[in-house]
Amino acid sequence: MEILGLLTDGVLVSLMPINIMLILVGVTLGLFIGAMPGLGSVNGVAILLPITFLVPPGSAIIFLAAIYYGAMYGGAISSITLGIPGASTAVATTFDGRPLALKGRASLALVTAAIASFVGGTVSNVLFTIFAPLLAKVALIFGPPEIFALMLLAFATFVGLGGDDIPKTILSICLGLVFAAVGFDEISGAPRLVFFDITGFLHGINFLVLAIGVYGIGEMIWTIESTRGEITTTEAKMSVKGIVADSKEGMRRGWKGTGVGSFLGFFVGILPAAGATPGSLMSYGVAKLMAKNPKEFGQGHPGGVAAPEAANNSASTGAMLPMLTLGIPGSPTTAILLGGMVIWGLTPGPRLFTDQPEFVWGLIGSFYISNVFALIVNLAFIPLFIWMLRMPFTVLAPLIFVLSVVGGYAATQDMHDVWLMLAFGFGAFFLRKLDYPLAPAVLAIVLGPIAEPTLRQSLLLSSGDATIFFTRPIAGPITIIAIILILLPLFKVILTRMRGGDATQA
Amino acid sequence: MRLAEIVTAGVLALMSIYLMFKSTELNIGYIPEEGPGGGFWPFWLSGIMLICTGLIAFNWYRRTSPPSQSTEVLLDGYGKRTLVLVGGGLLGFIALIDIISMYGAMVVFLIYYLRFLGRHSWKLTAILSISIPVVFFVFFEALMRITLPKGMKFTEPFYNFLNTIIY
Known part of the structure; x- marks a missing residue:
């Protein structure tokens, strides 16, 4: 098995002293960031990214991935x-x-969440x-048209599955893309916007x-x-004996939810735009449907804690794929x-996977190590958190x-x-x-610098013919799926109207 | 909230028009042998934004989006106070950076926030507003060798002294 060899190398990379230290710090910080209301993995990673320029890229991404991981436990x-x-x-x-x-x-809830997160x-x-x-x-074999079609798919999933107001979502996407275009035009070299x-x-x-x-200033305000309002904390008393008993109960009553969350979370996490939030909500719903007694859900069933927690951890890894x-x-x-990877000079x-195997497998290896650490740190520090x-x-x-x-x-x-950041905030x-x-x-704004050149290169390849996105064997289906996703909300409205009910009045 | 919704849509529409206009400084069409011009991408995206603001206004008119139905005000008294005190504090913080350096501004901002907004004790305020800038200084200047803004000339002797310690 070639993969096992590469994975072993990766685990060894992440066990290097600097990396293991960063994993430990990252997981602990992530747990704390995830636990604080109003702060999630996005805020943590966005705010802490600039300080990672101190270490080599491989270690930097391991640190940030550990924060991401920890935040999923901490939430x-x-x-x-x-x-x-x-x-x-x-x-x-x-x-x-x-x-x-x-x-x-x-x-019981905290221990179940920790174990479910670990399994997920x-x-x-x-x-x-x-x-x-x-997948790599x-x-x-992807060329510019395929890559642009993928970008289109990423944006389309936000529109079709994001669940937010459609014109506002599209506006938000375009705004980010236009901001990405500010500076110099890469092809002609002329200053732009x-x-x-x-x-x-x-x-x-x-x-x-x-x-x-957005995340450090706007969301904070x-x-x-x-x-x-005032926030009240519930006391949680923890002892080693209690943790063992709770783990047993959590596993006994939450295994089904954990299983659902682990698999569903991963595949929902892969979808752009979806990520961990819908993944955990969907897993909760499915776990409830599959339960012997669905009415227990919502009253305090460990399965209802296990499913979303397994899912959000699973989805966070899925989103990396x-x-x-x-x-x-x-x-x-x-x-x-x-x-961050673009800043560190990695494409x-x-x-x-072929150019930087050590980086990729080091990161994958670190997922395994982070997962173990997050479980230990989580269980050990719950009273502190x-x-x-x-x-x-x-x-x-x-x-x-x-x-x-x-x-x-x-x-x-x-x-x-700094002034611009305040204005954005x-x-x-x-x-x-x-x-x-x-x-x-x-x-x-992250995808803009990839989307624009690939669009322009594609149109140059086809001498300005936009059908290139439909006729290529891989780009074609992706583009069509993207268009269906964009139109999905429209179909829903039409469907509701055809059934006799006026969507706007409903 | 209803008024804010349409005003925001209007502001965004104006912004889209400005962006479209600004994009025309570069070629927005197709140049043979060169592909789409430099203004092509931002021009059409701004165009889509303009259409979206139109749709937002249409939804506002039909009262279908939640903010256009809301009778709440965008910012009540508490909201306004928060924005002025927190946002204003940040504005002051950033404005002070060029005068009394990043670290000086940090001290002032932390004292303002902890003591006057948070109403914490002077003891806690003092501990945090001195230790945090020190931690940042050690991390950025000593470890990472990234120099943060030092403000106007008069802070020079102070930082020259600190630099003799870390270098």
């Missing part, structure tokens, strides 16, 4: 003890986690290891400036504004990781703002970008209040 902690999800990925965990905590079984992570790692090299091999002749725009808009503006093999991210967090996509959750937001918020401002500066070392706050989805804009 459950606040869902259970505070009753508010620590991140959108843990929304479904509150359905049964909170009732369990209110019954005095917070420790392990299953998805194995699936990832099997599928990634295969197929993707090697230099607003008001401000020279700061000549070097383009770094995706981090937008990402930190939004969280401060919207969570004005298209990022590494095709160069299209499966979630906002992986979009930021992808942007994501199939060639990565609960104590930290009582930390007032007025201490955490200024820390995050300081990190955001420094991070925004460090990325390009230009004060122009304010803009994001208002747009967020009016239900504009902002993740598509962040995804778009």
Whole structure:
């Protein structure tokens, strides 16, 4: 087995002292970030990306992936003890986690969440290891039209499956793509979209400036504004004996949910735009359908905690699959990781597997190690995290703002970008209040520099004939699926009307 | 919220028109042997944005999107206060960077936020607003050798002194 050999090498890479230290720090930070309400893996990765320039790219991505991983474990902690999800990925965990905590079984819920996360992570790692090299091999024959068709598919899934207001989603995507076009036109070399002749725009808009503006400033102000109420913590007493007993009960009653979440989460995670949040919600729904007594769900059933927690961990690994093999991210967090890879001088996509095997397999190996560490750190530090959750937001918020401002500066070392980031932050706050989805804009600013040249190269290949996206054997079906996805919401409206009900009145 | 929805759509529409206009500085059509011009991509994307703002306005008129039905105000008293105090604090923080350096601005911002917005004790405020900039200084200047803005001339002697320690 060639894969096993490569995987062993990868695990050895991630066991190097610097990497193992970064994994430990990353997982712990991620757990904390995931546990804090209002902060998710996206915020953590966006805010901390600029400080990874200290270490080699291989270690940097291992660190960020560990944060991503840890945040998936951490989200459950606040869902259970505070009753508010620590991140959108843990929304479904509150359905049964909170009732369990209110019954005095917070420790059962926390232990079940940790074990389910571990199983979900392990299953998805194995699936990832099997599928990634295969997909990368197929993707090697992709030319510009195929890559552009994939980009179109990534945006289309946001429109068709994102569930947000359609015109607002499309607007958000286009805005991100136009921001990505600021700077110099790559092909003609002419300055482009230099607003008001401000020279700061000549070097383009770094995706981090937008990402930190949106997630570090806009969302933070939004969280401060919207969570004005008091937050109450449920006590969770933990002892070694209790953990063993709870693990047994959690596994006995939650195995079905864990299984559903592990597999469903992975495949939903692969879809761009979908990611861990819909993955965990869908897994909760399916686990409920499959349960012997569905009515127990929502009243505090360990299966209702296990399913979404297994799914969000599984989905976070799944989302890395298209990022590494095709160069299209499966979630906002992986979009930021992808942007980081570009900064580090690595071109994501199939060639990565042949050109940088050590990087790829080191990262895959680190998933396995991170998963084990996250479980240990999670179980060991649960009481500490609960104590930290009582930390007032007025201490955490200024820390995050300081990190955001420094991070925004460090990325390009230009004060122009810090001001731009603040402007994006304010803009994001208002747009967020009016239900504009902002993740598509962040995804778009990362994908813009890939989408535009591939479109232009494709049109050059075909002498301006747009049918090239339909006639090539691989690009064709992808384009058609993308178009169907874009039109999907329209079909739904028409279908509702044909059934006699007016969609707008319903 | 209803008023804010249409005003925002209007602002975004104007922005789209500006972006379309700005894109025409480069060729927006197809150049034989060269492919689409440099303005092609942003021009048509801004065009799609303009159409989207039209659709948002249409949904507003039909009252189908949640914000266009909402009778809540976009920002109530608490919201306005938060935005002015937090947003204003950030604005002040960034404005101070070019005057009293990144680290100086950090100290001022942390004192403002912790003591005046958070109403924490002077003890906690002092511990955090001194230790955090120190940690950042050690990390960026000493470890990563990334220099953060040092503000105007008068901070020079202070940083020269610190540099003699780390270099």
